[in-house]
Amino acid sequence: MTTPRRLPDPYGGPSSGANLADILERVLDKGVVIAGDIRINLLDIELLTVKLRLVVASVDKAKEMGIDWWESDPALSSRARRDELARENAELRERLARLEELEQGSGRSAGRRLPREAP
Amino acid sequence: MTGLRYVYAVCRPLEAPLQAQLTGVAGAPAKPLAHHGLIAVVSEVPEQDFAEEPLRAHLEDLDWLAATARAHQGVIDALTVVTTPLPLRLATVFRDDSGVRSMIEAREDHIRRTLDRLEGRVEWGVKVYFENVESERAGQSAEPAPRPASGRDYLRRRRQESRAHEDQWQRAEAFATALHGKLSAFAEDTRLHPPQNAALTGAAGRNVLNAAYLVPRAHSEEFVELVDRTKDDSPGMRVELTGPWAAYSFAGDTPPEETPEETPEETPDEAPGGEEAEGRA
Numbered sequence: 154m155t156t157p158r159r160l161p162d163p164y165g166g167p168s169s170g171a172n173l174a175d176i177l178e179r180v181l182d183k184g185v186v187i188a189g190d191i192r193i194n195l196l197d198i199e200l201l202t203v204k205l206r207l208v209v210a211s212v213d214k215a216k217e218m219g220i221d222w223w224e225s226d227p228a229l230s231s232r233a234r235r236d237e238l239a240r241e242n243a244e245l246r247e248r249l250a251r252l253e254e255l256e257q258g259s260g261r262s263a264g265r266r267l268p269r270e271a272p
Numbered sequence: 273m274t275g276l277r278y279v280y281a282v283c284r285p286l287e288a289p290l291q292a293q294l295t296g297v298a299g300a301p302a303k304p305l306a307h308h309g310l311i312a313v314v315s316e317v318p319e320q321d322f323a324e325e326p327l328r329a330h331l332e333d334l335d336w337l338a339a340t341a342r343a344h345q346g347v348i349d350a351l352t353v354v355t356t357p358l359p360l361r362l363a364t365v366f367r368d369d370s371g372v373r374s375m376i377e378a379r380e381d382h383i384r385r386t387l388d389r390l391e392g393r394v395e396w397g398v399k400v401y402f403e404n405v406e407s408e409r410a411g412q413s414a415e416p417a418p419r420p421a422s423g424r425d426y427l428r429r430r431r432q433e434s435r436a437h438e439d440q441w442q443r444a445e446a447f448a449t450a451l452h453g454k455l456s457a458f459a460e461d462t463r464l465h466p467p468q469n470a471a472l473t474g475a476a477g478r479n480v481l482n483a484a485y486l487v488p489r490a491h492s493e494e495f496v497e498l499v500d501r502t503k504d505d506s507p508g509m510r511v512e513l514t515g516p517w518a519a520y521s522f523a524g525d526t527p528p529e530e531t532p533e534e535t536p537e538e539t540p541d542e543a544p545g546g547e548e549a550e551g552r553a
């Protein structure tokens with residue numbers, strides 16, 4: 154469990170171990186917001202942030218916010234596809250199990266009946 | 273010169289000079305601009321890329337955004353080596369130097385207060401990844417699993433599998449909570465960020481904790497050791513440390529008495545845009 158870690162250099166150092174999400178999370182989403190002369194409509198930046206959040210934020214967070222429609226949509230989620238297959242399989246196996254029981258039952262009765270009818 | 277001014281950070285006058293070849297977002301050198309006993313670190317950027325229209329278009333381009341974000345962060349990093357900067361959000365752009373000076377004048381008190389609060393402190397990022405899910409699943413399928421004898425067997429096995437999965441998640445959560453508790457007790461302040469998506473980071477495993485800790489630079493070595501010691505506690509968990517960062521996650525908090533029109537956010541990370549209200553004031 155070794156991870157590339159930064160030396161505790163008392164004078165600091167570049168955050169080279171950081172991934173793009175680490176950097177965007179900070180330069181885009183944190184830090185001090187000051188409206189400059191170039192007014193990027195703040196709504197646009199917020200929209201961008203929201204867009205990025207959709208990429209950056211985890212599925213769990215989205216679920217927390219009640220966004221989970223893709224999970225159950227087989228067209229969007231491979232897990233949903235798997236789940237659907239699994240559900241279908243389980244259903245088929247259950248039906249098979251019931252049929253097996255039925256067959257055993259009818260088999261026994263057929264077995265009893267047959268010898269009686271044969272003579 | 274007809275370029276615009278891109279501002280990276282505001283800080284106190286530097287005791288050591290900035291590195292000579294400090295390149296900013298558009299390839300131009302980043303330089304200090306002194307005013308009222310503070311300095312803004314500024315570089316010139318071309319109007320064709322940083323005026324409203326082109327900037328808005330660029331921000332939609334993830335590659336441009338990534339390159340600009342890295343360049344921005346590069347300047348902040350260099351500043352963090354020599355001082356405690358107050359990092360501004362990406363793409364804070366003024367027409368000219370006088371626009372930057374007016375900004376400093378207008379916000380002087382708040383800037384000084386925030387700089388005082390952050391002085392000598394850095395931010396450390398700690399992420400916990402949970403790696404067991406896939407490997408144990410692989411282990412399960414590697415065993416020659418007997419074919420279920422009946423539908424009922426099959427269902428029973430599926431229930432057991434999902435129970436094992438649940439146990440793993442509980443273990444991961446317990447580990448992350450314990451680690452965060454330990455680190456929070458050491459740090460002066462802490463922020464929880466949303467977990468990162470592996471699709472963007474390319475990191476293995478599932479990100480279950482993504483936190484930032486504000487730590488005095490003088491105690492950073494201890495903090496790093498604390499993280500190192502804790503991360504061998506639990507197999508299947510991977511702990512990643514990044515930093516030292518400028519105190520990005522702690523710079524945006526605005527004292528409520530100074531801007532009474534905004535609602536003070538107790539947990540800005542859970543309220544997207546909470547700390548951004550300042551810019552509109």
